[in-house]
Amino acid sequence: MKPMLPTLTFDVPKGENWVYEVKYDGFRAILTWDNDITLISRNGKELLSLFPEIEQFLVENRSVFEPYLPFVLDGELVFLENRFKAGFDSIQVRGRMRSEQRIHQKAKASPCRLLIFDILQLKGKSLKEKKFIERKEILLNFFKTAGLPLEPDEKQHKLVQMIPAHKDFKKIWEKVILYDGEGIVAKQVNSHWTAGTRTREWIKNKNWKYVSCFISAYEKTNGYFYASVFKDGRPVPIGNFLFGLKPEEKNALFQIVKENKIEEDSEFIYVEPAICVELKYLEIYELQMREPHFERFRFDLMPEECTFEKFVQQQKNVPVDVEITHPDKPLWETPPIKKIDYIHYLREISPYFLPFLRDRLLTTIRYPHGIFGEAFFQKNRPDYTPEFIDTSESDGIYYIVCNDLKSLLWLGNQLAFEFHVPFQTIHSTGPSEIVFDLDPPSKDAFPLAIKAARLIKEVLDHLKLISFIKTSGNKGLQIYLPLPENRFSYEQTRMFTSFVADYLVSKDPDSFTVERMKKKRGKRLYVDYVQHAEGKTIIAPYSPRGNKNATIAAPLFWEEVNEKLTIDTFQITTMLKRLKTQGCPFQTFFQTKEIQSFEPVLEFLTNGAK
Known part of the structure; x- marks a missing residue:
């Protein structure tokens, strides 16, 4: 079944007959569940083998979906970065994977989500003849009764989620801009679903970025112009463009290039940096513009003003009411x-x-x-x-x-x-999590923190407690145990943290101490269980630290906690790439809160104290 496709325009239709959905950058996919489950891309490719987390979620929740079978859902398969943006490069990487082991590792560490915006069949009955707004209402009721998320949520473990429709364009567009989303799709409420057509009843409008650049070459075979910017004094290509040029603009630009050429071969005409233009594009992918369009000539600019630094900076739309002062500081x-x-x-x-x-x-x-x-x-x-x-x-x-x-x-x-x-929210009556702060006497003594963390992990695993670990960003490690809200007191958690700290000291008194006075600690690691108390604070996960190496309080996977671990690996400049390639170690942190089995441990300690 070929999907219905929206038409790209630069003007958004307004009025009572239109609603608006956030557009996500991923793989268009139609989910069919009859005798078998299939997830077919726009180009007819089967996607479940590349994205096994989607099939696993569906199969594990078969009892939820069974009353509605067979059904057909239309949506977008995405790597969700936030509620309004999907990561194009991340979904591309997943789509190119061929190693089954690597695919399953990635599916577990950084699962993708299937975002559904339309329903074409339910309980075997076709809905394609119904108006879009009617189908949307049926889809909403389906998701509500099935207990599925009614909007995209990157933290939600239910991987099939709904894309809602909005009446207020301005409000949803502000969110798309703020969160750097791809754009929106405007849909006519009375439109009908027609397979394989590009319709003007669905209109897509994209969140364009703008860059000032100069022309560096012209390709003879296809008429494309090549754009560049200066980086370290040398021209760097950032992509080629043709769309957006009016015929007279294209002809004029070609004549200028031809008259000012510095070199020509069988494929290209090359020109010195001189002609400045402004282009709009979606985002940078592998240091090239995605979907560049000509916007206007920039006769007011010199080529030297078109720099790579400005190109990178201009790709993010900062909210107008947040002024960024002294950006080059x-x-x-x-x-x-x-x-x-x-x-x-x-x-x-x-x-x-x-x-x-x-x-x-x-x-x-x-x-x-x-x-x-x-x-x-x-x-x-x-x-x-x-x-x-x-x-x-x-x-x-x-x-x-x-x-x-x-x-x-x-x-x-x-x-x-x-x-x-x-350690608690403004709505909590007690701790929202337990945190063990493992503070070695110096950066050189960091192996002590690793040793302490692994010993504590053994205890927590034995007690069937789910834990997470991060660097402090300075010289230590911090272990987190998420707790359900408003269920425990600091007195109760102190009983547990004291028990673990005492265990650690008894296990290796030459390496660990609970001594508060620094001069009495010697070269031992201080297990700071006293710090876990009302009114005390700790550095938040992913927060930068004010040290010379720009390190981050970085969440870790437990298997990384070994003798090779170093604090300085995790910096502002490396953290985003790490997340995209490895995923977030704290991904299931908030889901863990409700399943953390802390009561039995507390009962054991309480009875033991008696």
Whole structure:
């Protein structure tokens, strides 16, 4: 069955007859479940062998889906980065995999999701003759009764999720821009589904990025113009374009290239950097523009002003009410990181970072001059804090509560490097997690932290407790045990942390201590169980640290905790690539909260104390 396709335009249709869906960059896929399950791409390729996590989810939940069989669903198979954006490069990598072992490793570490926006058959009955808005209502009811997510959610373990329709274009478009999504699809409410057609009843509008560049060559065989920017004083190609040029513009540009050529061969005419243009494109993929379109000539620019640095910076649309001041300000020296690089890190890391900041009283350490100057702690919100930022009062202090991307980017512009949070949310009556802070006496003693973590892991595994581990970003490790909300007190968790700490010291008193006074610790690792208390804070997962190496409080996979582990591996400059290639070690952190079996352990300790 060939899918119905939207038409690309640069103008969004408005009015009561239109609704809007977020467009996700992935593989268009039609899911059919009759006698067998198939997931077929737009080009007729079977996808389940490449994405076994989708089939596994469906089969494991067969009892949920069985009352609705057979059915046909239309959607997009994606690697979901946030609720409004899918990662194009990540889904491309998955699509090219051929090793069955590698496919299954990736499916487990970084599962893709099937986002459904239309329903073509339910319980064997065809729905294609129904109006789109009627099909959407049927789809919504299906998802509700089946207990499936009603909107995309990168943290949700249910991998089949719905793409909702929105009436307010402006509101959903602002979200797409803020979260760097691909765009939207406008759909006429009375439209009917027609296989294999590109229809104007579905209109796609994309979230274009803009770049200023210069023409470097013309390809004779297809009429494409090649665009470049300067990097370290040399021209670097960033792609080629043709779309968007009017016939007279194309002819004029060709004549200019021809008259000013510096070299010509059988394929190309080459020209010195001189003709500046502005192009729009979707994103950078392998250092090239995706879907570039001509926008306008830039006679006001010199080629030297078209740089690779500006090209990279212009790819992210920062919200208009978050002003990024002094974007070229150096913040770290090794590796060299400018303010705009830091802002980009915060933006890209936000889907992984924000869940650990949400609804928590935030203490930041700000570095007004980067790591080159003095820093200061900030608990009370400044007087100039924008209205869009949430705050919460505790003990007379009005804390910032960083609940969204806009707030995070504003804090980044204020040069908040370190984000410290308490062990509970503003809605919790007790700890939301237990954290063991393993603090060696020096960076050179980091192997002690590794040794302690592995010993604690043995205990936790024996007690059937699910744990997560991260670096502190400085010199230690921190072990997390998610807990259900509002079920335990700090007194109860202290009983457990004290028990584990005492066990560790008894196991190796020459390596570990619970001694609070530094001068009495010697060269032993301090197991800080006292720090886990109400009002105390810890560095949040994925937070940068204000040290010379720009390290991150980096979540780890437990198998990485061995003698090869080093803190300095995990930096602002490497973290995003790590996430894309290996996935997030804390991916199931919040799902674990409800299944963490802590009560039996607590009962054992309580009875033992008696």
